[in-house]
Each structure stands twice: as C-alpha cells, then as structure tokens.
Amino acid sequence: MLIIVLAFLFLSILFYVMFGGADFGVGILEFFSKSKNKEITKTTSYGIIGPIWEANHIWLIICIVILWIGFPQYYNLIVTQLHFPITLILVGIIGRGTAFVFRHYDAFTDNSQILYDRIFQISSVFAPFFIGLTAGAVLSGEMIHPDKISSSDFATLYIYSWLNPFAILSGFFIVSIFALISALFLVGETKIDIQTYFIRKAKRANILAVLFGVLLFIEAYLNGRQFIYLFLDNQLTLIVFFTVTALLFPLWKTLTGPSKIIPRLILGIQLFLMVFIYAALAFPNLILFKNGELSILENTPPDTVFVSLGFSLLIASVFVLPGLYHLYKTFGLIEKE
Amino acid sequence: MDTLIAARMQMATSMIFHIVFAAIGMVMPFLMITAHYKWIKSGKEHFLTLTKAWQKGVAIFFVVGAVSGTMLSFELGLLWPEFMKHAGPIIGMPFSLEGTAFFVEAIAFGFYVYGWQKIKNKWFHWTTGLIVGISGLASGILVVAANGWMNSPSGFTYKDGVFSNIDPIGALLNDAWFSQALHMSLAAFVAVGFAVGGLHLWQYHRKKNPILHLNAFKIALLYGSIAAILIPISGDIAAKDIAVRQPVKLAAMEAHYETEKGADLIIGGIVDEKAQSVDYAIHLPNALSFLAFGDFNAEVKGLNEFPKDEHPPVALTHYSFQVMVGIGTLLMLLGAIYFLSMKRSNLIGKKWFIWAFVLATPLGFIALEAGWMVTELGRQPWIIQGIMKTKDAVTPIQGMQYSFYLYLLIYLGLSFTVFWLMNRQVRKLNTP
Numbered sequence: 001m002l003i004i005v006l007a008f009l010f011l012s013i014l015f016y017v018m019f020g021g022a023d024f025g026v027g028i029l030e031f032f033s034k035s036k037n038k039e040i041t042k043t044t045s046y047g048i049i050g051p052i053w054e055a056n057h058i059w060l061i062i063c064i065v066i067l068w069i070g071f072p073q074y075y076n077l078i079v080t081q082l083h084f085p086i087t088l089i090l091v092g093i094i095g096r097g098t099a100f101v102f103r104h105y106d107a108f109t110d111n112s113q114i115l116y117d118r119i120f121q122i123s124s125v126f127a128p129f130f131i132g133l134t135a136g137a138v139l140s141g142e143m144i145h146p147d148k149i150s151s152s153d154f155a156t157l158y159i160y161s162w163l164n165p166f167a168i169l170s171g172f173f174i175v176s177i178f179a180l181i182s183a184l185f186l187v188g189e190t191k192i193d194i195q196t197y198f199i200r201k202a203k204r205a206n207i208l209a210v211l212f213g214v215l216l217f218i219e220a221y222l223n224g225r226q227f228i229y230l231f232l233d234n235q236l237t238l239i240v241f242f243t244v245t246a247l248l249f250p251l252w253k254t255l256t257g258p259s260k261i262i263p264r265l266i267l268g269i270q271l272f273l274m275v276f277i278y279a280a281l282a283f284p285n286l287i288l289f290k291n292g293e294l295s296i297l298e299n300t301p302p303d304t305v306f307v308s309l310g311f312s313l314l315i316a317s318v319f320v321l322p323g324l325y326h327l328y329k330t331f332g333l334i335e336k337e
Numbered sequence: 338m339d340t341l342i343a344a345r346m347q348m349a350t351s352m353i354f355h356i357v358f359a360a361i362g363m364v365m366p367f368l369m370i371t372a373h374y375k376w377i378k379s380g381k382e383h384f385l386t387l388t389k390a391w392q393k394g395v396a397i398f399f400v401v402g403a404v405s406g407t408m409l410s411f412e413l414g415l416l417w418p419e420f421m422k423h424a425g426p427i428i429g430m431p432f433s434l435e436g437t438a439f440f441v442e443a444i445a446f447g448f449y450v451y452g453w454q455k456i457k458n459k460w461f462h463w464t465t466g467l468i469v470g471i472s473g474l475a476s477g478i479l480v481v482a483a484n485g486w487m488n489s490p491s492g493f494t495y496k497d498g499v500f501s502n503i504d505p506i507g508a509l510l511n512d513a514w515f516s517q518a519l520h521m522s523l524a525a526f527v528a529v530g531f532a533v534g535g536l537h538l539w540q541y542h543r544k545k546n547p548i549l550h551l552n553a554f555k556i557a558l559l560y561g562s563i564a565a566i567l568i569p570i571s572g573d574i575a576a577k578d579i580a581v582r583q584p585v586k587l588a589a590m591e592a593h594y595e596t597e598k599g600a601d602l603i604i605g606g607i608v609d610e611k612a613q614s615v616d617y618a619i620h621l622p623n624a625l626s627f628l629a630f631g632d633f634n635a636e637v638k639g640l641n642e643f644p645k646d647e648h649p650p651v652a653l654t655h656y657s658f659q660v661m662v663g664i665g666t667l668l669m670l671l672g673a674i675y676f677l678s679m680k681r682s683n684l685i686g687k688k689w690f691i692w693a694f695v696l697a698t699p700l701g702f703i704a705l706e707a708g709w710m711v712t713e714l715g716r717q718p719w720i721i722q723g724i725m726k727t728k729d730a731v732t733p734i735q736g737m738q739y740s741f742y743l744y745l746l747i748y749l750g751l752s753f754t755v756f757w758l759m760n761r762q763v764r765k766l767n768t769p
Contacts (some may be wrong), residue, residue, distance in 0.1 A: 057407070065433050069429025073422065076419075105393050106761060107758070
C-alpha cells in the first residue's frame with residue numbers, strides 16, 4: 001500500500017505540474033504579451049481551459065492531503081519552515097482563481113474587466129514563482145533537520161531555508177516551464193494565423209526554461225549544494241537527464257509540424273522524466289537538509305493508515321479518472337488524429 | 338497580539354467566511370437543478386433564465402468556496418502544525434474522501450456549465466447538475482465529520498503523548514459525526530434557502546421581473562422551510578449528544594455553573610463570568626435537564642465540576658447559543674408560514690409577509706455562524722477534546738498577527754467583490 005500511496009503522490013505532483021501548469025501558463029503568457037495580443041490569449045485560453053479549470057487545481061489538494069496523512073513529519077517540516085513562501089503561493093492562488101471567475105462570470109463587461117485581467121495576469125506569475133521557489137527550497141539543502149531546530153535561530157529556520165539563489169532560480173524555472181506547457185498546448189488549439197504566435201511563445205519559454213535550468217546547475221555547483229553531487233553520482237538521473245535534453249530536438253522539430261499530439265506527448269514525457277529525476281535523485285530523502293538526513297519513510301504512521309489512504313485513493317481514481325477523461329474528451333481536449 | 342491569539346483569530350476569520358461560501362456552494366446547486374427541472378418539464382422560459390442566473394451564482398461561489406477551502410487546507414498546517422502532525426494520519430480518511438468528492442464536483446460542474454450546447458441528452462446534462470449537488474453535500478458532511486473527531490476523538494489509543502492503534506475508519510465514524518453533519522447540512526439549507534428566497538422576494542416586491550423572482554422565492558423557500566422545520570430535531574440530537582460527550586460545553590452553552598438535579602433552562606440574560614451568574618435571564622424550570630437527558634430531574638453537570646483552566650469562554654458561547662436557537666425558532670415559524678402560503682396564495686402579496694421574509698434574509702447565516710461559534714469556542718481550550726490543547730498545537734512562527742491581518746484583508750476583499758458581483762447579477766436579471 002505504501003507503494004501505491006507514493007505512486008499517487010508522484011502522480012499528483014506530475015499532474016499538477018502538467019495540468020495546473022498549463023492553466024497557470026495561460027496567465028503567464030497573457031502577462032508577457034503585448035497589450036494587443038493579450039485579448040487573443042485570453043479568448044483562446046478561456047475556450048479551452050474553462051471547462052477543466054477547477055479540476056486542474058485539485059491535484060494540489062490531493063498532493064497536500066497525501067502528505068499530511070501519510071507523511072506528517074515531512075508535511076510539518078514543510079509548512080513550518082516554508083511558511084512564508086507557501087502563504088505567498090496561497091495569495092497568488094486566491095487572486096488568480098477569483099479574478100478568473102470574475103472576469104468570465106461578471107454580469108456586465110465594463111472597466112472592471114481591466115482590473116480582473118491585471119490581477120489574473122500578475123497572480124498567474126506570482127503563484128507559480130513561489131511554487132517553484134518552494135520546490136527549490138526543498139532541494140536547496142537549506143532546510144533545517146528536525147534535530148537541529150531547537151538550536152537554530154528564527155532567520156535560519158524560517159527565512160534562509162527558502163531565501164537563497166537556488167530556490168529563486170527554481171521559481172523562474174517553473175514559471176518558464178508553465179509558460180512553455182501552456183503555449184505548446186495552445187498551438188494545437190488555435191487557427192493557423194495565431195499558431196505562429198504561440199509557437200514563438202513556446203520557443204521563447206523553452207529557451208528561458210533551459211537557461212534557468214543551466215543557471216540552477218551552475219549555482220548548485222558553485223555553492224556546493226548536495227543536490228548537484230547526488231545528481232552527478234547517480235547514473236540513472238544522468239541518463240534520464242540526457243534523455244530530457246535530447247528530447248528537446250524532436251520537440252522543436254514537431255512544434256511546427258502538422259501533428260498537435262506529438263509535441264504534447266514529447267513535452268509530457270519530459271515533464272514526467274523531470275519529476276522522476278527529483279524522485280529518483282535521493283529517494284527516500286525527498287527533502288535535502290542542511291544538516292543531516294531524514295527519509296520520507298521515517299516516522300510514518302502505521303500500516304492501517306496507508307491501507308485506508310491507499311484504498312481511498314484507488315476508489316477515488318475509479319470515480320475521478322473516467323470522469324476527467326470524459327470531461328477532456330467532451331470538450332475536445334482529447335482528439336483522435 | 339501573541340501567536341496563539343493571532344492564529345486563533347486567523348482561523349476564526351477563515352472559517353467565518355468559508356462557511357458562508359461553502360454553504361452557498363453546497364445548497365445552490367440544488368436550487369439550480371430544481372429550476373432546471375421545472376424548465377425541462379414546463380418549457381417556460383423564465384425557469385431557464387433563472388437556472389442560468391443561479392448557475393452563474395453557483396460558479397462564483399463554487400470558486401470562491403474552493404479557493405477559501407484550499408486556503409484552509411493549508412492554514413490547518415500553517416497555523417496548527419503540531420495538530421496536523423498527530424491528527425493528520427488519524428483523520429486523513431474524511432479529508433481524502435472529501436478531496437475525491439470535490440474532484441467529482443469540479444468535473445460534474447465543468448460538464449454542467451459548459452454542457453448546454455455540447456451535451457445532447459438534456460437529462461444527462463441535468464444529472465451532471467445533480468452530481469454537483471450531491472458531491473458538494475458529501476464534501477460538507479466529510480469535513481464536518483473531521484470536525485466531529487476534534488469534539489469526540491476516536492480511532493486511536495493515546496498514552497503518554499503518543500498516538501497508537503490508529504484506526505482511520507473508527508476516527509471517521511466518531512460519535513459526533515452524524516449529529517454534527519446532520520445539523521450542519523440542514524442549517525446550510527435553512528441559511529441559503531431563506532437568504533436566496535428573501536433576496537428574490539425583495540426583487541419581486543420591487544416589481545422587477547416579478548414572475549421569475551416569485552418562482553425563485555418559491556423554490557428557495559421550499560428547501561429552506563423543510564430544513565427549518567426539521568432542524569430542531571437535529572438540534573435536539575446534537576444537544577443530547579453533547580450532554581454526554583462534552584458536558585463542559587453544554588454547561589458553557591447554558592452558562593450553567595453549579596451541578597444540579599432538575600436544572601433550569603436559562604434563556605438570554607447577561608453573563609457575569611466573575612460572579613458566575615446570569616442576570617436578567619428567563620428561567621424555564623427543569624427544562625435543561627429534560628432537553629439534555631429527556632428527564633426533568635436528571636443531573637446536569639455545571640462548569641465548576643471541571644478545572645478552571647478547562648473552561649471555555651462562557652459568555653461568548655452562551656450568547657452564540659442563544660442567537661442560534663432564537664433564530665432557529667423564528668425561522669421554523671416562518672417556514673410554517675411559507676407552507677401556509679402554498680395553500681393560500683394571497684398571503685404572498687401581503688406587506689407583512691414580504692417584510693418578514695426580506696428581513697429574514699441574513700438570519701440563517703447569522704445562526705449558522707453562531708452555531709459554529711458554539712462548537713468551536715465551546716471546545717476550547719482543547720483543539721482535540723481532552724487530548725491536545727490549542728496552545729500546544731500552534732505554529733512556532735512569530736509575528737502571526739501580520740498573517741492574520743493579511744488573511745482578514747483577503748477575506749474582506751473577497752466578500753466585498755462577491756457581494757458586488759451578485760448585485761450586478763441581479764441588476765442584469767432585472768434589465769430586460
């Protein structure tokens with residue numbers, strides 16, 4: 001059952017990156033569009049994202065719930081030491097969610113739309129940035145091991161655990177990735193004349209993602225972060241990493257091609273592999289601490305908890321996955337070629 | 338402001354707002370599909386207009402409810418990390434099921450809102466709306482079950498600060514889950530039914546699109562009135578439950594200080610916590626014993642039976658309880674009047690009738706909030722009754738008052754915007 005729960009944790013992170021990322025991405029694209037193009041992005045994205053908008057974000061809740069039930073110590077460490085960035089994620093999610101609904105459900109279309117749009121665009125960048133930063137903080141090796149908490153001061157515990165260049169670069173990295181996912185997705189959903197616009201966006205986002213990725217490695221190397229040593233010492237992650245990089249070539253090739261499914265598939269595989277790198281890097285030490293090691297499997301609740309959680313998740317899948325599939329299908333998000 | 342107070346204020350603020358959004362998000366789909374049903378059956382255009390108007394309302398509240406719910410799921414950990422560390426695995430079951438129900442709701446809602454053109458079979462389309470309602474209600478029940486566990490912890494063994502023998506299903510099916518979930522579900526229907534009905538009746542009175550608003554009133558009050566008439570029963574079950582399980586909470590609700598046989602029911606009054614007395618109150622002889630235990634001479638434990646540091650804030654709990662019961666009784670009467678108006682339709686045109694229901698618009702929600710105040714304040718100083726104190730669960734982060742201000746600001750902003758948006762929806766409905 002533990003395996004099943006871990007698999008669901010992995011999947012919920014992956015799906016949140018994929019679907020939540022595509023969702024956040026449209027706002028990021030809007031933010032970085034010239035004002036004359038903002039409207040195009042807005043109308044295109046609404047037609048596509050609208051029906052599945054809510055569902056995309058529930059993966060985050062699933063992920064949180066799995067953490068707090070199955071891995072309470074990890075959850076506890078994350079929510080206390082990364083309290084500030086998580087609060088900022090929330091502020092972003094709130095601004096974004098409400099602005100999205102307001103701009104599409106308001107009874108009248110008038111000047112207030114401008115405000116909704118601004119809030120939507122800004123929080124669409126803000127939230128993913130802090131999501132990336134939080135994820136980066138977990139890997140940055142600046143979080144404090146529970147044994148050392150009592151001897152650490154406030155700033156070390158609650159500020160420097162996340163306020164470091166590695167985490168900040170991760171924030172930018174995730175913003176670029178989300179923009180890429182979204183642009184790539186929109187390419188296949190629009191008419192020919194707008195397609196070139198989104199292709200250009202996708203390429204830019206991709207270049208930025210690679211750039212921030214490289215900077216991440218350089219920063220990690222220069223500051224001697226545990227992350228980079230684990231990465232270089234692990235043959236599996238190296239192979240996977242080269243696969244992800246190699247896949248960039250077919251991605252760019254097919255981006256302008258006739259098929260809309262193949263580039264999505266390639267990007268999907270890349271995202272899967274990236275989350276996999278994280279999982280495989282130091283498993284079961286999924287948080288890298290400044291001073292010591294703590295496995296995610298330590299101090300876990302008894303088996304009965306995993307049995308009930310695992311069954312709940314399996315039952316949930318039976319209800320949710322077919323529904324989700326049909327939702328995507330009904331609204332033309334899954335099409336036969 | 339110290340961390341504990343700030344964290345409690347933040348939690349209370351979040352709950353006060355979330356409960357409104359959540360209740361509306363939970364009940365509105367039922368009103369919506371009733372209008373939808375009437376449209377399918379009668380083909381009358383105004384039912385379709387009403388369905389779509391309510392759908393927009395559902396959409397807005399669904400998202401605001403979901404957003405504030407997401408915030409809460411984080412806040413539980415951000416504010417009460419020690420609580421979540423120990424309680425998370427035990428009460429995870431209702432939360433993971435709630436996540437599922439919420440997911441189903443989101444999917445069904447996607448189908449419903451965007452399915453007007455895409456879904457060919459109108460009954461299938463209608464059913465997706467029904468699923469929104471049912472899964473929303475299920476989410477509510479599951480979350481309340483988790484709260485029930487805090488009042489009546491079960492499904493584990495607790496010894497020397499260690500939780501063992503964890504049984505998630507036993508925790509889900511704690512002694513409080515049923516009475517609390519029943520009472521809360523009915524309360525949500527009362528609050529939303531009367532609020533929506535009152536708003537529409539006011540528009541009807543202003544002669545704006547009257548047929549639509551009158552029908553809206555009737556649908557809303559049908560749910561509101563049935564629930565208002567049933568709710569004393571669930572209240573009675575809950576009170577009898579608390580009398581056994583949390584006698585100190587019952588004592589605080591009634592500001593009942595001394596243990597006695599044949600205890601009076603104290604209605605209203607001003608509580609003097611120092612002098613341990615209630616001034617200017619109405620006393621119903623032996624009624625408390627009867628209501629709590631079904632026996633006029635039963636012994637009801639008083640607050641002084643328990644150590645002082647385990648007393649909840651008595652005055653606030655007592656006042657909240659009075660407000661809840663007072664409003665509940667009033668709305669039950671109004672519910673009966675509504676049913677009378679179904680027989681004698683000339684009642685609806687009467688001025689007093691209109692004013693009574695218009696003035697009742699916010700009452701259900703006030704009672705709902707008051708009821709949660711009783712539940713939460715009455716459990717203090719415990720976060721898990723008898724096991725963990727609230728002060729031992731709070732986050733070690735300092736400066737939590739700023740977090741509280743931030744959240745307060747967010748919630749005020751959210752509420753203001755939602756209120757403004759609803760106003761615009763009504764205006765749109767009234768402009769032909």
